[in-house]
Amino acid sequence: MTPYEYNKCVDLFSDSIYRFALKMLKDSDTCHDIVQDTFEKLWLRVGEIAFDKAKSYLFTTVYHATIDQIRKKNRLGNPVDxxxxxxxxxxxxxxxxxxxxxxxxxxxxxxxxxxxxxxxxxxxxxxxxxxxxxxxxxxxxxxxxxxxxxxxxxxxxxxxx
The missing domain is CATH 1.10.10.10 (Winged helix-like DNA-binding domain superfamily/Winged helix DNA-binding domain)
Known part of the structure; x- marks a missing residue:
């Protein structure tokens, strides 16, 4: 993936993965951090990931990050009645x-x-x-x-x- 394609990924997918994370977590600040970390991970692997696979990679990374946050929150939270x-x-x-x-x-x-x-x-x-x-x-x-x-x-x- 080229830097141009990476920037195109940011433009195309940042809103979608943010919405997905926000629906999962309901915490805007945490979601912004997760999205930023996700794009940082993509940048670090920019030479390994093809542009056509970037959307799947981004959603997979956000999914795992939100699940980690939920598990972290559940360890501290109360069950719902x-x-x-x-x-x-x-x-x-x-x-x-x-x-x-x-x-x-x-x-x-x-x-x-x-x-x-x-x-x-x-x-x-x-x-x-x-x-x-x-x-x-x-x-x-x-x-x-x-x-x-x-x-x-x-x-x-x-x-x-």
């Missing part, structure tokens, strides 16, 4: 996007990442498998389980509207 969250959702009537974001925050890290890659970023099952290190059938199962959880979390659409 789903019943209390459901009560608060039914008592307040926020918009659907906010409810979906809360539901996404409750998903296990693997399910959350594959749903974000599939539904927000538009990757195919095969590409998600390459990024996450999962096989294609595992990706499909995680997406199914995540969507089922979100469906149950939201409940009937009449409850939201």
């Amino acid at each position: 789903l019943e209390k969250v459901n009560e608060s959702v039914s008592s307040i009537s926020p918009d659907l996007k906010e409810i979906l974001n809360r539901g996404l925050a409750l998903l296990p890290e693997d399910q959350k990442s594959v749903v974000l890659l599939r539904d927000y970023e538009g990757y195919s099952y095969e590409e998600i498998g390459e990024i996450t290190g999962l096989n294609e059938s595992q990706v499909k199962v995680y997406i199914y389980r995540a969507r089922l959880f979100l469906k149950n979390y939201i409940g009937k659409i009449e409850n939201v509207l």
Whole structure:
């Protein structure tokens, strides 16, 4: 990859990987650091990575960095009580996007990442498998389980509207 292609990668993919990291972590400062570290890693391997493989490399690197941050946070955090969250959702009537974001925050890290890659970023099952290190059938199962959880979390659409 040439320096021109590297700069083109920054222009093309920095927003996408930032959005992905932000959906995973909900912490803007940490996400900026992760994106910067990711592009630094790409720069250090600029001679080894082809331009057409750069997007996959970037998302894979961001994925692993966000998973590391989540695991670090989980060691220090508290478990979520789903019943209390459901009560608060039914008592307040926020918009659907906010409810979906809360539901996404409750998903296990693997399910959350594959749903974000599939539904927000538009990757195919095969590409998600390459990024996450999962096989294609595992990706499909995680997406199914995540969507089922979100469906149950939201409940009937009449409850939201």
